[in-house]
Amino acid sequence: MDIQKIGVVGAGQMGNGIAHVLAVAGYDVLLNDLDADALEKALATIDKNLERQVSRGKLAEADKAAALSRITTTLDLPELGQTDLVIESATERESVKQAIFETLVPHLEPHTILTSNTSSISITRLASGTDRPEKFMGFHFMNPVPIMQLVELIRGIATDKETYDACLKVVEKLGKTAASAEDFPAFIVNRILMPMINEAVYTLYEGVGNVNSIDQSMKLGANHPMGPLELADFIGLDTCLAIMNVLHDGLADTKYRPCPLLTKYVEAGWLGRKTGRGFYDYRGETPVPTR
Numbered sequence: 393m394d395i396q397k398i399g400v401v402g403a404g405q406m407g408n409g410i411a412h413v414l415a416v417a418g419y420d421v422l423l424n425d426l427d428a429d430a431l432e433k434a435l436a437t438i439d440k441n442l443e444r445q446v447s448r449g450k451l452a453e454a455d456k457a458a459a460l461s462r463i464t465t466t467l468d469l470p471e472l473g474q475t476d477l478v479i480e481s482a483t484e485r486e487s488v489k490q491a492i493f494e495t496l497v498p499h500l501e502p503h504t505i506l507t508s509n510t511s512s513i514s515i516t517r518l519a520s521g522t523d524r525p526e527k528f529m530g531f532h533f534m535n536p537v538p539i540m541q542l543v544e545l546i547r548g549i550a551t552d553k554e555t556y557d558a559c560l561k562v563v564e565k566l567g568k569t570a571a572s573a574e575d576f577p578a579f580i581v582n583r584i585l586m587p588m589i590n591e592a593v594y595t596l597y598e599g600v601g602n603v604n605s606i607d608q609s610m611k612l613g614a615n616h617p618m619g620p621l622e623l624a625d626f627i628g629l630d631t632c633l634a635i636m637n638v639l640h641d642g643l644a645d646t647k648y649r650p651c652p653l654l655t656k657y658v659e660a661g662w663l664g665r666k667t668g669r670g671f672y673d674y675r676g677e678t679p680v681p682t683r
């Protein structure tokens with residue numbers, strides 16, 4: 393199947409990165425969000441990140457202009473029914489994702505493939521609420537999308553081979569590498585990464601270290617590019633908590649219990665970089681630890 397036009401639902405940090413790399417690879421992109429401000433902000437971020445690639449000699453100025461011209465925005469979700477592939481990348485909440493697919497389904501072309509960039513939620517369950525479980529799968533990018541090489545591809549129980557192969561072709565056209573993961577809570581990357589982040593929050597909660605010493609230990613002691621708390625802020629603490637809850641509920645094992653301190657940060661609305669405050673306060677010139 394030849395995919396040319398791709399719809400992206402949710403223009404947050406992942407949605408804008410996904411639109412960016414799809415447009416650079418030559419796809420026409422229709423980007424949707426609930427909010428006109430979010431769409432405007434996403435286009436500004438894409439422009440800034442493309443410019444960064446131009447200034448580092450990774451992209452020609454003409455290719456930047458061409459990529460931007462391939463991205464159209466809309467507040468009207470049903471318009472995405474005209475695309476060949478939809479990548480849903482809205483907030484990590486099952487009810488939000490289900491409502492999006494419910495609204496979209498009556499407007500879809502028969503051939504359209506539906507996918508979700510979910511970090512953790514059952515692909516089989518999301519698929520079962522649509523009219524096309526065989527044309528539904530997980531298409532999981534990593535953050536920051538323009539830089540990270542991996543895309544996890546997750547088949548639900550009913551996903552057919554044609555759908556998988558069509559998504560694999562898109563990953564290859566993006567110049568990225570696909571890893572195939574089975575449909576169990578949080579798949580591969582987050583099954584391993586998120587318990588480590590949660591353990592870092594427990595380490596902070598129990599006073600074993602402070603924000604600085606924990607992040608420094610993992611950067612200098614384990615050669616991680618970011619400390620786990622810095623990475624949690626980068627991902628979004630709401631998303632980290634949502635993933636831990638899916639692991640805890642889905643695998644029914646207390647080892648996935650979300651740290652109460654992570655819950656408290658989310659209750660405070662301190663969601664990390666995207667709200668200006670999380671384990672660090674980003675409102676000044678340099679990030680300042682909040683504990």
Ligand SMILES: CC(=O)CC(=O)SCCNC(=O)CCNC(=O)[C@H](O)C(C)(C)COP(=O)(O)OP(=O)(O)OC[C@H]1O[C@@H](n2cnc3c(N)ncnc32)[C@H](O)[C@@H]1OP(=O)(O)O
Nearest residue numbers: 441444448450511533534535536538539581582617618627
């Ligand atoms: C939660 C989930 O469901 C799954 C996930 O995504 S888990 C999160 C996975 N991601 C990670 O683990 C990221 C870990 N961090 C890193 O790899 C690095 O810190 C980083 C790549 C983000 C930044 O690297 P750095 O060395 O500190 O910064 P810097 O040298 O300025 O940037 C490196 C490159 O990233 C680019 N970059 C940095 N931040 C970026 C951003 N937010 N968006 C786009 N590009 C970005 C820079 O332009 C630069 O590009 P080139 O190499 O092409 O010149």
Ligand SMILES: NC(=O)C1=CN([C@@H]2O[C@H](COP(=O)(O)OP(=O)(O)OC[C@H]3O[C@@H](n4cnc5c(N)ncnc54)[C@H](OP(=O)(O)O)[C@@H]3O)[C@@H](O)[C@H]2O)C=CC1
Nearest residue numbers: 402403404405406407425426481482483484510511535627
């Ligand atoms: N952050 C990360 O590192 C990664 C996240 N993911 C996954 O990607 C998805 C998005 O995460 P991320 O971009 O970080 O989250 P963000 O919070 O940055 O963005 C989510 C966006 O979706 C919008 N949205 C919410 N509901 C709807 C809706 N019904 N229709 C259209 N748009 C909607 C939100 O709007 P509003 O703000 O108005 O609610 C917001 O703009 C999640 O499933 C997450 O798990 C996957 C890989 C990595």
